[in-house]
Amino acid sequence: MLVTRQKTLRRFWYPVMPVGKVEAGPQPFTLLGEKIVVWKAADGDVVALADRCPHRSAALSLGWVDGNAIVCPYHGWSYDGSGTCVRVPQRPESNGLKGRVVPSFPCTVRYGHVWVALGEPLAPIPDWPEEDDASYRRIDQFYETWRCAGLRLMENSFDNAHIHFVHRDTFGDIDNPDPPQPAIERLPYGFVARSDVPVYNNELQKKNLRDDSAVTIRHITARWYMPFLRRLHIRYPSGLDHIIVTAATPIADDRCQVVQFCFRSDSEADAPARDIIAFDRRVTEEDRAVLESTDFDVPLDMNSGVERHMPSDQPGLLMRRMLIELLAAHGESEHTRHDAGRATQEQKSSS
Numbered sequence: 001m002l003v004t005r006q007k008t009l010r011r012f013w014y015p016v017m018p019v020g021k022v023e024a025g026p027q028p029f030t031l032l033g034e035k036i037v038v039w040k041a042a043d044g045d046v047v048a049l050a051d052r053c054p055h056r057s058a059a060l061s062l063g064w065v066d067g068n069a070i071v072c073p074y075h076g077w078s079y080d081g082s083g084t085c086v087r088v089p090q091r092p093e094s095n096g097l098k099g100r101v102v103p104s105f106p107c108t109v110r111y112g113h114v115w116v117a118l119g120e121p122l123a124p125i126p127d128w129p130e131e132d133d134a135s136y137r138r139i140d141q142f143y144e145t146w147r148c149a150g151l152r153l154m155e156n157s158f159d160n161a162h163i164h165f166v167h168r169d170t171f172g173d174i175d176n177p178d179p180p181q182p183a184i185e186r187l188p189y190g191f192v193a194r195s196d197v198p199v200y201n202n203e204l205q206k207k208n209l210r211d212d213s214a215v216t217i218r219h220i221t222a223r224w225y226m227p228f229l230r231r232l233h234i235r236y237p238s239g240l241d242h243i244i245v246t247a248a249t250p251i252a253d254d255r256c257q258v259v260q261f262c263f264r265s266d267s268e269a270d271a272p273a274r275d276i277i278a279f280d281r282r283v284t285e286e287d288r289a290v291l292e293s294t295d296f297d298v299p300l301d302m303n304s305g306v307e308r309h310m311p312s313d314q315p316g317l318l319m320r321r322m323l324i325e326l327l328a329a330h331g332e333s334e335h336t337r338h339d340a341g342r343a344t345q346e347q348k349s350s351s
């Protein structure tokens, strides 16, 4: 699947950046190949517009905010949050131009991040009660570009079999390669997978968990939110909650922006945020090294013969199936980079 060619994927919310970034001025981002500018108006609204001035196509993200308008850096035309041109400085008496001349996109702030959709969203941003619960803290962990498809990262989160190989140096056990498989329950626009996975504690993790045991059973409740968002709720036997939210926001076919934060039920005195980030950093780097070697054109069609499967691949296979169904429900089929070749072949055989 080439994500930039699937229109239906434009109709989901994606976290694009920590809200702190827009405090510093207009910020560019590329979402599903669409260049956007995210900026904060004087009235506090955070908005997203196409990052292209309709005068001579300059990037608005190079401009600045003036009151409730963004000013183009090239000749100073100004646009409000709806994309209406409110000022042409060379023709001040005109009060701008008629109509919304710059496309605008749904944009909101949740969980300390700016979320954008490129069309009418099909599903809401999930409600996670920990955000407003004083017994939890939110720790912002990662904001970085990975050279892989978002779907690879999603599938990886639900793949218990990778733990003992990819994470053999942090919490896996390569001598126990066949872990328990999750029980999966399908939900609208996603699923929940529950499993109890034995993991092995290194020294930093023993400290973070305040648990000296060599092996801990993680009770994992993992939610997949279509298409590229997951929430991994790990409950340790001590009752400690470590809830990781990871988005693989699609930038282009071969790249995604990893946005990760976590909720913890312990305090800074129990486990400093920097130690928690350090452990998750190591684990994440282990995943990244392998995932960036994978093909970004993930085949949704399980019978394409491009990939082989095993029983523990069930969550990833369900993702593929649900994505095919989603596309079909919106009149789309899967686009892959083999489309062009196939079209030429069909042309040849019909001529």
Ligand code: FES
Pocket: 053, 054, 055, 056, 057, 058, 072, 073, 074, 075, 076, 077
């Ligand atoms: Fe934006 Fe001229 S290109 S005002």
Ligand code: CO
Pocket: 156, 162, 163, 166, 167, 283, 287
């Ligand atoms: Co992993």
